[in-house]
Amino acid sequence: MNKSEHFEESLQELARFSRCLAHPARLAILKFLAESRTCISGDISDYIPLGRTTVSQHLKELRKLGLIKGEIDGLKINYCLNCDEIREYLRLFEKYFDDIKNAEITC
Amino acid sequence: MNKSEHFEESLQELARFSRCLAHPARLAILKFLAESRTCISGDISDYIPLGRTTVSQHLKELRKLGLIKGEIDGLKINYCLNCDEIREYLRLFEKYFDDIKNAEITC
């Protein structure tokens, strides 16, 4: 039933990025990682008002798209932003919206 | 089950915007409207590789968030971008990502 693959690859990629940002928990996680710059691990679960396993799943989504990285440090895991990848996606986003913003439409 | 409302309002708003962009058909519609600046109506259905009713539903989503407007013109409906609203959301988006981009994280 899913017909996403009928669209341009760049649109599909942007849609995947957007979908990853389409839940406030994931936005909160990225924000938290940006603020607590020391890349602290599972304090994330304490900060986010959701169960631990749910947070774990959101982290998995973010990792799947490459927006964050997780490094094992003994028993804990240090998550942190993958800034390069994020900037890559932001470039795609801006490229798409440049055309749209500048459409001087009168109707 | 949905716990979205447990998060900051600005994150929820950004999540709604992202969700609206999270399907390539909707991205394709916005792009099409930006290019065919004459705000033409249901040629959109011809351009998008999906059934007419499905496209109609995607248009509804975009309208619900205010990214596009639809004006009745006799039998047809002229859809067009709501650039002001789009720019509003983009500002929110940029505000959020400014903090994240500038997080100089080393891990």
Added chain:
DNA sequence: ATCTAATGACGCAAACATACGACATAGTCC
């Protein structure tokens, strides 16, 4: 008035997302 065309609303089925408890794994500490 009747026919046709453009469109949205409704309803359904399949797929996907969200939330979480229970279990598995793997590192630490004694």
Added chain:
DNA sequence: GGACTATGTCGTATGTTTGCGTCATTAGAT
């Protein structure tokens, strides 16, 4: 080794999205 801790994986329930056929509505054409 055994207990404990941090974390991921699996299964499952419920909710949401996607895609589309059918029907209703409204405007224009004959």
